[in-house]
Each structure stands twice: as C-alpha cells, then as structure tokens.
Amino acid sequence: VKAGGGFSVVPIPVAGEVIPGCRLGDLVLESAAKARVKIKDDDVIVVTQKIVSKAEGRVVEVDALDPQARRNLTVSEASRIVRSRAGLIITETKHGFVCANSGIDSSNVAPGFAGLLPIDPDASARRIRSRIKALAGLDIAVIISDTFGRAWRIGQTNIAIGIAGMRATRNYAGTKDVFGTSLHATNIAVADELAGAAELVMGKAEGVPLALIRGVKVVRGRGNARDLARPAQDDLFR
Amino acid sequence: VKAGGGFSVVPIPVAGEVIPGCRLGDLVLESAAKARVKIKDDDVIVVTQKIVSKAEGRVVEVDALDPQARRNLTVSEASRIVRSRAGLIITETKHGFVCANSGIDSSNVAPGFAGLLPIDPDASARRIRSRIKALAGLDIAVIISDTFGRAWRIGQTNIAIGIAGMRATRNYAGTKDVFGTSLHATNIAVADELAGAAELVMGKAEGVPLALIRGVKVVRGRGNARDLARPAQDDLFR
Numbered sequence: 001v002k003a004g005g006g007f008s009v010v011p012i013p014v015a016g017e018v019i020p021g022c023r024l025g026d027l028v029l030e031s032a033a034k035a036r037v038k039i040k041d042d043d044v045i046v047v048t049q050k051i052v053s054k055a056e057g058r059v060v061e062v063d064a065l066d067p068q069a070r071r072n073l074t075v076s077e078a079s080r081i082v083r084s085r086a087g088l089i090i091t092e093t094k095h096g097f098v099c100a101n102s103g104i105d106s107s108n109v110a111p112g113f114a115g116l117l118p119i120d121p122d123a124s125a126r127r128i129r130s131r132i133k134a135l136a137g138l139d140i141a142v143i144i145s146d147t148f149g150r151a152w153r154i155g156q157t158n159i160a161i162g163i164a165g166m167r168a169t170r171n172y173a174g175t176k177d178v179f180g181t182s183l184h185a186t187n188i189a190v191a192d193e194l195a196g197a198a199e200l201v202m203g204k205a206e207g208v209p210l211a212l213i214r215g216v217k218v219v220r221g222r223g224n225a226r227d228l229a230r231p232a233q234d235d236l237f238r
Numbered sequence: 239v240k241a242g243g244g245f246s247v248v249p250i251p252v253a254g255e256v257i258p259g260c261r262l263g264d265l266v267l268e269s270a271a272k273a274r275v276k277i278k279d280d281d282v283i284v285v286t287q288k289i290v291s292k293a294e295g296r297v298v299e300v301d302a303l304d305p306q307a308r309r310n311l312t313v314s315e316a317s318r319i320v321r322s323r324a325g326l327i328i329t330e331t332k333h334g335f336v337c338a339n340s341g342i343d344s345s346n347v348a349p350g351f352a353g354l355l356p357i358d359p360d361a362s363a364r365r366i367r368s369r370i371k372a373l374a375g376l377d378i379a380v381i382i383s384d385t386f387g388r389a390w391r392i393g394q395t396n397i398a399i400g401i402a403g404m405r406a407t408r409n410y411a412g413t414k415d416v417f418g419t420s421l422h423a424t425n426i427a428v429a430d431e432l433a434g435a436a437e438l439v440m441g442k443a444e445g446v447p448l449a450l451i452r453g454v455k456v457v458r459g460r461g462n463a464r465d466l467a468r469p470a471q472d473d474l475f476r
Contacts, residue, residue, distance in 0.1 A: 004437055006248035033320070084472040090474065098390035107424070109414045122391050124432045128447030137239055147424070151389035151475035152336035153397070154466050157434070169393045177346045180444045186345070186385070189393030193434035200431055201244055207416045216438050224418055228392050236321040236328065237389035237475045 007215035010037055011208045013202040018209075020057040024124075025131025027051075029212060035151040037212055038100070041139045042220070044213040045128070046198035048160060049146040050108050050115050052124045058116040059109055068100070070114075077102035077116055082238050088177045093117060096229035097161060099237065100146045107204060108124045118144070121162025122224045129164040141165035141218055145195035148203075149236055159201035160191035167191075189228055190218055245453035248275055249439040249446045256447075258295040260326045262362075263369025265289075266448060275450055280458070282451040283363070284436035287384040287399060288346050289447045290352040290362045300352045302344060308352075309351035315340035315354055320476050332463055335399060336469035336476065337386045345442060346398060356382070359400025360462045367402040379403035379456055382463070385442075396437035397427035405429075405461040414421045427466055428456055 001173070014031045018024075024047060032039050045198065051110045053059060063069050073080070073087065076139030077092035082098055095117065102115040118124045125142040132138050149155075166193045172183035198211035232238050255438045256262075262285060270277050277283070291297060300309050309327065313319070316329035319337055329340045333355065341355040358364045363380040370376050382400030387393075398406065406429045410421035436449035470476050 008246040010244035044241055059363055085474070094470065107419055107421055110417055127268065146340045149296065151474060152468055153257055153269060153427065154468050155425045155430070157427050157431050175443045177347065177443060178350055181345055181349060183345055183442050187393045189391065190439065192393070193395050193438055196431035197435035200428065204410055204421050205415060225319050230390055230392050235390060236323070
C-alpha cells in the first residue's frame with residue numbers, strides 16, 4: 001500500500017512483567033530496539049494504562065470474590081457515583097473521567113490484585129516523553145490509553161487518559177469546508193482516535209502494552225488528556 | 239518503521255462532487271486507481287457518511303438561518319428526543335444511534351442544503367462491498383463512518399454507522415489474559431476504532447472521503463453497525 005499521506009501503527013511487545021519503579025521511558029526504548037522498531041521524531045508512542053499503573057505502584061490487593069471490597073475500592077477512587085446498578089458502578093474519577101468501576105480492573109495483573117488508574121496520567125506521559133528525550137534526543141508525543149465503555153453504544157474503545165507533546169483535539173474553528181461553510185462545531189478528539197487505533201495492535205490477551213504510530217498529523221505542543229474530560233456542569237448525561 | 243503485525247491507513251481522495259445515483263463501489267475503485275492505491279483482499283475501506291448520503295439522494299434543502307426548520311428536520315429524522323437545550327438537540331435516530339441533530343449536518347454539502355443519514359447504512363456498506371466484489375473480485379470489508387459527539391468527553395470521534403464483511407466488535411469472552419484471568423467483560427468496538435483511525439487521514443476540510451486500512455486483524459463475516467447501538471432499555475443514559 002502506498003503510504004502517501006497515510007500513517008502506520010506498529011505493536012511493540014514488552015518482555016517480562018513491569019514492576020514498581022520501572023522507568024517506562026527506558027522500557028519503551030529497550031522494547032522498541034528489541035522489536036527492531038526505530039523510533040523517530042514526531043512519532044506517537046501509545047502506552048497502556050496498566051503498565052503505567054504497575055510502574056507507579058498503583059496495584060492493590062483485593063479479593064475478587066468479595067463484591068463489597070471491590071465496591072469500597074471503586075468508591076475510594078471516585079469523586080462521584082454517576083449510575084449504579086447490580087454489578088455495575090459508573091463513576092466520575094478524581095481526574096474527571098466517567099467510566100465503569102473508577103477505571104479499576106483485574107485484567108493483566110496477578111490474581112488477587114487490581115490496577116488503579118495513575119494519579120496524574122498527563123504527568124506520567126510527560127515523564128515518559130522527557131525520559132526518551134533525555135536518553136535518545138527524540139522529540140515524540142506520548143499517549144497513555146485505557147479501555148472505557150461508552151453511553152449509547154455497545155463495546156469499549158481505547159481512549160486517551162494522559163498525553164504529552166501534543167494537543168488532545170484538532171479544532172476546526174476558523175476553517176471552512178470545500179463549499180466555504182465554516183466548520184465551527186468540529187473539534188476532533190484526535191488523542192482518543194489514536195488510542196483506539198493503537199488498541200487494534202495491542203490486544204488484551206497478547207500482552208502488547210506499547211504501540212508506535214508514525215506519519216499522523218497531530219498538533220504538537222503542550223496538551224492534557226484531562227481537557228478531554230467534559231466538566232460535569234457542561235454535561236447533559238451525568 | 240517495521241510493519242510486522244502492524245497496519246497502515248491511507249487516504250483516498252475523490253475528484254469532483256458525488257451526485258445522486260453515483261455507484262460508490264465504482265467510485266472507490268476509480269479513486270483508488272487514481273491515487274495509485276492497489277486494493278487487496280482483506281483490506282478495510284472506510285467511506286464517510288456524507289458521500290453515501292449524497293449518492294443515495296439523502297440531501298435536503300433547509301434554510302440554515304431558520305432554527306425552526308432545522309429543528310423540524312431533526313425531529314422528523316428522530317425516533318426520540320434524548321436531551322434538548324438551547325441550540326442543541328440530542329436524539330435517538332430511527333437506526334437507534336444517539337447523536338446531535340439526528341446526524342443531520344451542513345458541512346461539505348452545498349450552502350442551503352443539509353445531509354441526512356442514509357436510511358440503512360449497513361445495507362449501503364453491503365452494496366459497496368458487493369459491487370467491488372463483482373467488479374474487481376476483491377473480498378474486502380467496508381465501514382461507513384460519521385462524526386459523533388460523546389457523553390462525558392470533549393470533542394467528536396468518527397464511529398461506524400454501517401459495516402459489511404466484518405463483525406462490529408471483537409469479543410474476548412472465553413479468552414484469558416497473560417495471568418489466566420478471564421476477559422469476559424471485554425468486547426472491543428473494533429469498527430468504531432477503525433472509523434476513528436480513518437478520520438485521522440480524512441480531515442473535514444480537505445475533501446478526502448475514503449480511506450484504506452491494511453493489515454488490521456478484523457473478524458471477517460457478516461456484521462452490522464446497528465448492533466453497536468445499545469438498545470434504549472439497556473442504556474443508563476437515555
């Protein structure tokens with residue numbers, strides 16, 4: 001396929017288990033080298049939340065068979081309960097994200113444990129970006145992704161919970177379509193679309209927690225995934 | 239970048255304006271040839287809703303300056319009003335999709351007109367797929383994409399409103415993670431992630447209504463994007 005104007009998404013496997021204190025910038029560079037993927041300036045590296053949480057010690061012991069213990073953990077990680085019904089709690093996290101169980105889940109962590117969201121995933125992304133810059137001199141963007149459900153639609157998609165080195169959205173305010181009509185209402189959540197694209201090469205069952213995206217037009221500069229969380233007072237569905 | 243296990247997304251520009259009666263299967267093949275993109279079996283072709291609506295005559299005259307006329311049109315395309323406030327109506331369409339203004343919008347249509355959603359976008363996708371099979375013998379998947387807003391999050395993403403030749407989701411029920419934990423709750427909306435990935439090469443301002451995705455693992459077979467619309471009775475946010 002001719003790649004003129006297109007982009008590519010490549011999985012980067014990670015060998016072994018990520019432990020607390022692991023420097024993820026180092027891990028990205030080592031894993032890419034092992035996979036013979038040569039990172040370049042302007043690449044986007046997508047990192048799954050789970051290894052960020054493991055590296056930051058955000059994994060806790062919880063009895064999978066004790067619903068009350070799990071519920072208490074969900075509530076302790078929430079700033080608000082949005083909806084609750086048998087077996088399902090939708091919360092707003094302390095970051096402002098709305099998701100099931102405050103983003104806590106037990107996949108790809110040791111049995112008897114659960115992963116919590118990083119305290120500040122934008123800061124996590126900035127640390128990975130800075131470390132890669134320091135070690136390899138590369139100017140890349142970083143996205144921390146997680147798998148969230150949606151209102152109204154079946155199935156989950158990966159979205160961005162942390163970013164560094166890029167803006168979260170591409171805003172068309174001030175641009176016009178091919179007929180000259182103003183595209184003032186269009187503000188594309190590019191970071192979420194990139195996280196979703198990366199999910200397609202990661203796969204929950206295969207243990208691929210990193211992906212590289214090359215050739216995509218993102219708006220570089222300082223951005224925050226926290227800006228993708230709609231404030232509760234502007235939201236019609238909370 | 240080494241593409242081992244990865245995938246690529248390539249824009250396919252379309253010359254000129256799509257008119258009612260246009261056979262989109264022909265248009266895909268002609269436009270790909272012009273862009274020197276050689277389509278292969280198992281590629282996914284993403285087609286924006288707007289050209290499907292144009293080809294199917296789903297473009298109507300409406301006075302952009304008459305809010306009541308626009309509201310009437312929104313209501314006539316809806317099966318239910320989900321939320322309404324100044325300048326914004328969130329509806330459930332007759333397909334079961336929840337979106338702003340029943341999916342009606344004025345971008346990339348002639349001034350004074352608006353595009354409505356296709357009557358049956360899954361059928362539209364199947365027609366494109368069949369036509370490409372008949373003309374070129376290629377066994378591809380087709381996604382019709384549109385730009386929808388979300389609850390809880392800022393910005394829009396492209397999602398799938400029609401599919402053919404693939405399943406809408408990848409369901410992990412029955413599979414296990416690297417620790418042997420069952421991934422019973424994971425059902426990834428792959429078609430939505432692919433539509434979002436394609437958006438990144440399309441761009442509303444540049445008039446690129448087609449994209450080709452190669453190398454992605456989708457579950458082939460008969461699927462429907464309508465299955466991605468969560469039934470109202472199962473939805474906590476309607």
